[in-house]
Amino acid sequence: MKSKLKEISALEGIQSLLEWDQHVYLPQGATNARKEQMEALARVLHSRQSDPVLGEYLEAMSSVTDLSEHGFSEIELASVREAYREYKRAVGITPELQARAAALKVRAAVVWKKAREVNDFSMLAPYLQEWIEVLKEEAAAAAPEISPYDYCLDKFDRGTTTEKLDEVFTLIKEPLRVLLRRISAKSRPDRQFLQSMDLFSGSFSVETQKRLARRFAEEIGFCWDNGRLDESAHPATFFISGPLDVRLTSRFSETDLVAGIRASIHEAGHGLYEQGRNLKAYQEGLPVSRSAGMGIHESQSLLWERVVAMSEEFWDHYWPMILRSYSSLPNSKAEDFYKVINEVRPSLVRVEADEVSYPLHIVLRYEIEKNLFNGSLRVEDIPAVWNQKMQEYIGISPAKDSEGCLQDIHWAVGYFGYFPTYAIGAIYAYQLFDAAEIELPDLRKNLKQGVFAPLREWLRVKVHNTGSLYETPDELIKSITGRAIDPACFLDHLSNKYSGIYDLPSTDSRELILSR
Amino acid sequence: MKSKLKEISALEGIQSLLEWDQHVYLPQGATNARKEQMEALARVLHSRQSDPVLGEYLEAMSSVTDLSEHGFSEIELASVREAYREYKRAVGITPELQARAAALKVRAAVVWKKAREVNDFSMLAPYLQEWIEVLKEEAAAAAPEISPYDYCLDKFDRGTTTEKLDEVFTLIKEPLRVLLRRISAKSRPDRQFLQSMDLFSGSFSVETQKRLARRFAEEIGFCWDNGRLDESAHPATFFISGPLDVRLTSRFSETDLVAGIRASIHEAGHGLYEQGRNLKAYQEGLPVSRSAGMGIHESQSLLWERVVAMSEEFWDHYWPMILRSYSSLPNSKAEDFYKVINEVRPSLVRVEADEVSYPLHIVLRYEIEKNLFNGSLRVEDIPAVWNQKMQEYIGISPAKDSEGCLQDIHWAVGYFGYFPTYAIGAIYAYQLFDAAEIELPDLRKNLKQGVFAPLREWLRVKVHNTGSLYETPDELIKSITGRAIDPACFLDHLSNKYSGIYDLPSTDSRELILSR
Incomplete structure (x- = not known):
């Protein structure tokens, strides 16, 4: 066998x-x-x-x-x-x-x-x-x-059901809308300076970006003996031979300093999961060495991309390196960079969305998929429902479908049931980080020093090497954090982080948590 | 079916x-x-x-x-x-x-x-x-x-037999030894100047070499829509999807201006054969679209590498481009370059051998293989026989087996019967070029102008597109040139070419032809 x-x-x-x-x-x-x-x-x-x-x-x-x-x-x-x-x-x-x-x-x-x-x-x-x-x-x-539809969900993420997603998404939807509205209402005094950094429309050598991307992948622990990083039109990770051959691809743009590096760290997070698989089980052909599903997989990419590499601690350490790499950058602090890359700005396009509005893009897609499958929504009505939900959840609505319900390839290639993993992964990511912080009290200090081995090894043992030992991702998460998926933890993090960045009154933040 | x-x-x-x-x-x-x-x-x-x-x-x-x-x-x-x-x-x-x-x-x-x-x-x-x-x-x-052993030969080159190879190799062995001895006895007055060009131990930007290699591949007709050129430790051609995806690899050395470009043109010759396959037959899955065997395949790589790209006409056209690409090169004529790259110098190592001694390296290996299979040679006696034959055929003998019978990987991976295709391919190459010259009277003039389309299209129709329509390579060659494999034609070409380069008395050349 x-x-x-x-x-x-x-x-x-x-x-x-x-x-x-x-x-x-x-x-x-x-x-x-x-x-x-x-x-x-x-x-x-x-x-x-x-x-x-x-x-x-x-x-x-x-x-x-x-x-x-x-x-x-x-x-x-x-x-x-x-x-x-x-x-x-x-x-x-x-x-x-x-x-x-x-x-x-x-x-x-x-x-x-x-x-x-x-x-x-x-x-x-x-x-x-x-x-x-x-x-x-x-x-x-x-x-x-x-x-x-549960079959579609389960295909990408074992054990995921409409019941679970309804519950999770109901919990996060309203608080995120509230947070988003409060942020949007706030004008930032430092906005002009931050824009002058020109991080998304400047001129940044792609060769240097690639060097930096490789450097970051390596720093967080991606191993080149068992992997590669190549360029492609769409960033992705390919699992060629279990932990032995994992291939990342990324995309770099001359004008955008951030996107290519972020994408590379994201894919390297997927790559670390694969490289950390149980080698012996893999070599014996045992499916237990495989990942616990796409939700957990996404938690690994987002943990490194968002929780680690979009934190202030991370850039405390690395911002000087970026400044050295690009002499055209204005003299600025790590904190400035941190604020710019974490800017919250409602976007019509999911892949360009900030961390706060991103899950709302997913909830919208999930609700449409679910209703298509249960017969309460007809395909031809997708555009109208899409636009109405965009307005309702994110506060903007596309003028044309190419920026609306035609923006993603997923449905065209049959990936119904895939979108939710992006949001579920984000929730798991913060929940795992919290659990890690309890067991690794120096975690944030480590990030400030560019020391990632303790976190990576913790993930390796708890997540990567465990593979699909547990029947569902929630069982895995429970075994590590003591509780099943926890949207409250996710909301706490976002509320604290963005209250800080946008200088929201602390009452707002408290109220937000209560409102869930 | x-x-x-x-x-x-x-x-x-x-x-x-x-x-x-x-x-x-x-x-x-x-x-x-x-x-x-x-x-x-x-x-x-x-x-x-x-x-x-x-x-x-x-x-x-x-x-x-x-x-x-x-x-x-x-x-x-x-x-x-x-x-x-x-x-x-x-x-x-x-x-x-x-x-x-x-x-x-x-x-x-x-x-x-x-x-x-x-x-x-x-x-x-x-x-x-x-x-x-x-x-x-x-x-x-x-x-x-x-x-x-005939089975081994036939595996790589349908219809090739010991009988055929005995006949062909007997015809070329002695004349090549004679030619090699005469060249070796000749001292060249321009030797010192040619050495001063330092083509094999200079400093030549690898990036520029790669650019030139791509340029040459393209000039002779290799199509990037259906192929690639990458770097690898050993140059090779890979047939991924018939005429639609053919991948060349080459190797470049900073010190050697010639080897990487030669190897790239060689592989591009293989690539042209594959890209010229019968597309319709390939798409229908018909094996007739495949090459007529490795002997003919090698004839295509050698025709472009040796017959075309090591000719004086070719460099008449391209030498100025090389001079422009490398400002460190001494002022020199196309003829000088032609003479340097065609230098005949007995080598212990097959892959470094010149065109005259190369077939003798093959004859040696063929004789050893044949005798191993017919029981007249024991494996443990290979080194002694190898060294004795090297001395006899090429005039030098290795001091150690690593430069002798251990130099090639072929036998270790079971490729007995493969070596002969290298020599047979060289003979076919000249024979095909002769036939092309009859039908394309401007052929040499074209080469002087960097015009390759007529030759390529001729090969495309006669060889590439014909695939394995004929039962054996000799039948294919006969259908094109009017006669089966013709070692005399090969000897004529080599004798004329090297008599010119080495200024051998014309009587030598005539005598050489008679001696076959």
């Missing part, structure tokens, strides 16, 4: 290499040829994942009520659980359905690009409709015991 | 991508993980190549005596022939034998590296012995109708 699981893991790594290559180095004339290679490999992989012999093994092992009596370790038990779960999902998806989804993905991605260009949602609508049908069919076959 | 062949072709392309990635970008800590991915993919590929359903189709089609009566085209007939040939080879190799060979390849490559470092052939000897046994077993299963 291990050899079969190991083969699946090897083929998945190959699949990831094909994707990475397509992302960074594929000659443009080879796009279709690569598509055929991906399809051929997907067929092979699916036949291995749904191999009936593997299924019999797994079923037999799962039916024994107490495998630990038979001398199996906790790690092996979790591996059987994970492998059986994946096997059942794979057998549910027929080759025909798989082929239909693959073809739809390619066609809809092309249409989405065009629709966004010409600002015409109606072009994309029939494809989204077809995705919903395909995913419902897939859900009915692969996981008839849960609702189709 | 086409869909099965297409799947095989897609999986082979993936295999090639894994190799390319290993060559250029794989993090060093992922070597073993990549090995496991390669093994997993090899098993999948082998199961597809030996798929009994495919075999039944192919057998049925092959047994019909006149498929053309059934409306099949010449291209489809050749595809059935090629596919059936490959199928029969694949079924001969059991998964056990394949696994044994794969493991041996990895182990022996490591031992070879070590043996070469410590200069101890006896470390490697048992592995070579095992390779001979493995290959004999493989040959007996896959092609019992021919001798094991």
Whole structure:
């Protein structure tokens, strides 16, 4: 059984290499040829994942009520659980359905690009409709015991349900809207000076940015013996060979000093998770070495990007290095830089959103997805609902759909259920950081000195190496922090941080916490 | 059947991508993980190549005596022939034998590296012995109708036999030895000046070399929409997706102006062959679109590297560009550069050998391989025979095996039968160039003007696009040049070229031709 699981893991790594290559180095004339290679490999992989012999093994092992009596370790038990779960999902998806989804993905991605260009949602609508049908069919076959949208959520983040998200998002929605409104109402006396730093429209050597990005990735612990950083149109992380080969990509712009470095640290956070996987379990082909889902994965990237690298402590240490690297920067303090990069400014575009409004972009998408799947929203009504919710949650509304419901590729490629992981990850990130601070009292002092090993090793043991030992991310989080997902902790952090930056009356902050 | 062949072709392309990635970008800590991915993919590929359903189709089609009566085209007939040939080879190799060979390849490559470092052939000897046994077993299963060494030759170059090589190598061996001796006896009056150009121990910006290499690849017609050029420790060409994705790698040294550019043009020659493949046949998965074997492949790389890019005409056009690129070069003529890069100087090392002595390095290896397989030479006697033949053919002999029989990795990885393609390719190259010159009277004038399209298009139609339509490379060569492989043509060219460079009496040259 291990050899079969190991083969699946090897083929998945190959699949990831094909994707990475397509992302960074594929000659443009080879796009279709690569598509055929991906399809051929997907067929092979699916036949291995749904191999009936593997299924019999797994079923037999799962039916024994107490495998630990038979001398199996906790790690092996979790591996059987994970492998059986994946096997059942794979057998549910027929080759025909798989082929239909693959073809739809390619066609809809092309249409989405065009629709966004010409600002015409109606072009994309029939494809989204077809995705919903395909995913419902897939859900009915692969996981008839849960609702189709819960199946979509669970695909990216095991155990995530509409019930959980409804609860979490209800808790954060109102307080974030309140905080956002208070920040927006506040005019900052130092605004003009901060703008004069010109961090987002200056001229910053890309070579130097790349050097800095590599430096930061390395400082937080990314290991080049088992990974790479290349450039690509969209930052991403590719898992080629478990902890042994993890590839980051980032994007740098001459005019923007911050975006490329932030993206690189974000991806390096994903990379650290992968590099910290249980090597022995990986080498034995045991699925337990895999991440605990995309929510936890996102918590790792956001912990490093937002909690660490957007903190004042971090820049206390590194701002002088940036100043040395770019002589054109005006003389300024770490605190100035900290304030600029943490500016809260409502944006129409999710990927450009600040930390406070970002979760509201997600809540909006989640509510639309949920209602599409439960039948209370029709695809053609997406634009109207989108615009109305934008106004309601974030206070601005797009003049055209290309800056609204056409901005993300996710739905066009069938990634319904993915968006929530971004917000859930942000909540986990602060919750994990808090738990780390209890066990590592010098944590903030360390950040001020550019010392990251204690935090990284703590995460390595608690999160990275634990993989998917627990059945759900919440169980993992509970085992580490003593409680399940905790939106209050997230709100506390944001309220304190931005009350400080925007000099909000402390009563505001207290009131905000009470209002949840 | 086409869909099965297409799947095989897609999986082979993936295999090639894994190799390319290993060559250029794989993090060093992922070597073993990549090995496991390669093994997993090899098993999948082998199961597809030996798929009994495919075999039944192919057998049925092959047994019909006149498929053309059934409306099949010449291209489809050749595809059935090629596919059936490959199928029969694949079924001969059991998964056990394949696994044994794969493991041996990895182990022996490591031992070879070590043996070469410590200069101890006896470390490697048992592995070579095992390779001979493995290959004999493989040959007996896959092609019992021919001798094991003929099977090895045929693996890399369809239809190549000991009989053919004995004949060809006997014809060239003595004339090349005579030419080499005459050149060596000749002292050149301009030697000191040529050495002062310092082309192989100077200081030449690698960035500029890379730019020039890309320029030359492009000038001869390599298309970046369907290919790449990256750096690697060993120059090579990888066939990722037929004509749509061909990847060259090259190596550049700060001190050597010539090697990196030569290697890049060589690989671009391979690349042109692949980019010129029959696109329609490739897209239908028809094996006829593949190259006519490694001998013809090498003829394409050598035609561009040696016949074109080491000609005086070529440098008439490009030498000024080189002079402009490197201001440190002494004022000198294209003719000087031509003479330096074509210097004949016996070398112990094959890859550093000049054009005249190179085939003798191959003849030596061929004779050793042949005798190992027919039992007239024992593995432990390789070093003695190697050194004696070096002295006899090239006039020098290594003081240590690391510069002798341990210099090449080929045998350690089981590539017995590969070396001859290098010499055969050189002969084809000149023969094809001669045929092109008859049909393109302006050919040399074109080279003087940096105009390569007519030659490239001629090769595209005659060689690249024809693929493996003919059953053997000699049939292809005959269809183009009117005769089978012609060593006399090769000797003529070398004799004329080097008589000119070394100012040999013209009687020498005539005598040399007669002596064949």
